[in-house]
Amino acid sequence: MNTENNYLSTFQWFIYLLANSIALPIVIGNIFHLSGTEISALMQRTFLVVGLSSFLQAKFGHRFPIADGPAGSWVSIFVIYASLGMQQGNTMLETLRTLEAGLIIAGLILFILGITKWVQRLLFLFTPIVTGVFLFILALQLSGVFLNGMISNSGRTGQMDLLSFAISLLVFFFILVLSAKGKGWLKSYAILLGILFGWLVFILLGKSNQSFSISSELIKFPEIFPWGLPAVNGGIIVTAVLFSFLLISNTIAAMNAVGEAIPNNQENVQNRLYSGTWIGGVSHFISAIFSTIAVVPLPVTAGFIKLTKQYRIIPFLLACGILSVISLFPSIVGVLASLPLPVASAALLATLIEMLGISIRSLTIQPLTNRNRTIIGVSLLFGIGTMFLSAESFNGLPYLIQYIARNGLLLGTFSAIILERMWKVDQKAIA
Numbered sequence: 314m315n316t317e318n319n320y321l322s323t324f325q326w327f328i329y330l331l332a333n334s335i336a337l338p339i340v341i342g343n344i345f346h347l348s349g350t351e352i353s354a355l356m357q358r359t360f361l362v363v364g365l366s367s368f369l370q371a372k373f374g375h376r377f378p379i380a381d382g383p384a385g386s387w388v389s390i391f392v393i394y395a396s397l398g399m400q401q402g403n404t405m406l407e408t409l410r411t412l413e414a415g416l417i418i419a420g421l422i423l424f425i426l427g428i429t430k431w432v433q434r435l436l437f438l439f440t441p442i443v444t445g446v447f448l449f450i451l452a453l454q455l456s457g458v459f460l461n462g463m464i465s466n467s468g469r470t471g472q473m474d475l476l477s478f479a480i481s482l483l484v485f486f487f488i489l490v491l492s493a494k495g496k497g498w499l500k501s502y503a504i505l506l507g508i509l510f511g512w513l514v515f516i517l518l519g520k521s522n523q524s525f526s527i528s529s530e531l532i533k534f535p536e537i538f539p540w541g542l543p544a545v546n547g548g549i550i551v552t553a554v555l556f557s558f559l560l561i562s563n564t565i566a567a568m569n570a571v572g573e574a575i576p577n578n579q580e581n582v583q584n585r586l587y588s589g590t591w592i593g594g595v596s597h598f599i600s601a602i603f604s605t606i607a608v609v610p611l612p613v614t615a616g617f618i619k620l621t622k623q624y625r626i627i628p629f630l631l632a633c634g635i636l637s638v639i640s641l642f643p644s645i646v647g648v649l650a651s652l653p654l655p656v657a658s659a660a661l662l663a664t665l666i667e668m669l670g671i672s673i674r675s676l677t678i679q680p681l682t683n684r685n686r687t688i689i690g691v692s693l694l695f696g697i698g699t700m701f702l703s704a705e706s707f708n709g710l711p712y713l714i715q716y717i718a719r720n721g722l723l724l725g726t727f728s729a730i731i732l733e734r735m736w737k738v739d740q741k742a743i744a
Contacts, residue, residue: 427591696725
């Protein structure tokens, strides 16, 4: 029975890694007008990078079972650069080459901060309020991505497909009910069962994704720099430097969230952070080399762990290895890529509930004094409010300001950091 549990746990982690890897490459492929073949190749490279990066982090980095996946925070940078690149008269490939350079610069900063342990000198910036603000805004940002995946027709038409949306809602509530009311293995494998159930319904109703053809090649190694060699400019250097602070916040948030989800976790978090940071730099190098969206430890994994009670590291490592190996077989990638986007999005949306709960606990772990309420309120208002502004709102501003102002996650997190530093705690009020 124990061996059976190991197989099921490995399979569920594999499906979870897969689900996290599918949605955002499709989103980016459509934003940059990539062809179906190019999106398939991007997905193959993403599977390889996700498997490699997750394995490296779990084995040599933070050593938690945390899924690495395409970063929702980096997606916002890709989207902003796609828009600004068009304004500057650049082609989409030229913009993508600039973003490759940004990944390398951010990776270099993370590698240096982790390997030298200088990241310790920055820890004072990432208080529970900053972490809570980051997780809260990230959850809201990802909810938009996942809801869009549930509503649109595989990300291609942008129009609501009522049947697909109804199935995705069914999957969402199916997972929630199983995780809340299920007993034993039904509760532990709620996400796996929900995804398989939704996928089966899509196939039976003839709604499965047909856009990824099965390749005749047995093995195909991913191409190196398929978008071209990186191209550096001043804007991407400044953006990458600023964004590195957000990436550190992401790593801390993911480790804290998963550490809270795993019972009896006593190991020194600081040592985990050092290695997790420099391995994060390596992951960014790998993402740039294979021209994918940067992968980062996903804080939303804490929600998955809480729902499924999957604490063991061995099934996770096996799942990472399987995903990496499978990425070399185009025919298998084609089959896996047919996992309907609405199903994957619905399953991931369900895990955001726990992530929101963790962010709220982080925000309220300290007394809600006037100072804390104001910092939280201002940071969330600026971070979330920015998401509702049109891209044209910032036209005419210097491009560097546009990079920052258009990114609600960056703006909200930096607002919390700055206000926390400027507004000192009144010790008398606490006493």
